[in-house]
Amino acid sequence: MDLSAQRDFLKKLLHTKMPYGKYAGRYLIDLPEYYLVWYNNKGFPEGELGRMMQSVYEIKLNGLEGMVKKIIV
Numbered sequence: 878m879d880l881s882a883q884r885d886f887l888k889k890l891l892h893t894k895m896p897y898g899k900y901a902g903r904y905l906i907d908l909p910e911y912y913l914v915w916y917n918n919k920g921f922p923e924g925e926l927g928r929m930m931q932s933v934y935e936i937k938l939n940g941l942e943g944m945v946k947k948i949i950v
Contacts, residue, residue: 887945890929905929906946910937 893905900908913934921927921934936942 886929886932887948890932891946893926893929896926905933906936906942908933913937 891904891906895901895903895905895908900912908930913930916922916930917934921931936945
């Protein structure tokens with residue numbers, strides 16, 4: 878994935894809301910870490926939503942949430 882595609886993916890990730898469940902309507906980047914850990918153990922959904930949620934998990938796990946928000950927005 879080239880740099881432009883990565884930037885577009887992160888921008889889309891920051892503007893995507895959770896479509897269902899307890900946190901429906903909340904931006905993926907704002908999902909609680911424990912919820913993402915639970916999904917990491919259970920298995921993320923298939924498709925783009927799952928890839929985005931897994932990316933948010935990795936971002937939060939590595940303490941990069943604030944930096945990603947500043948760079949992409």
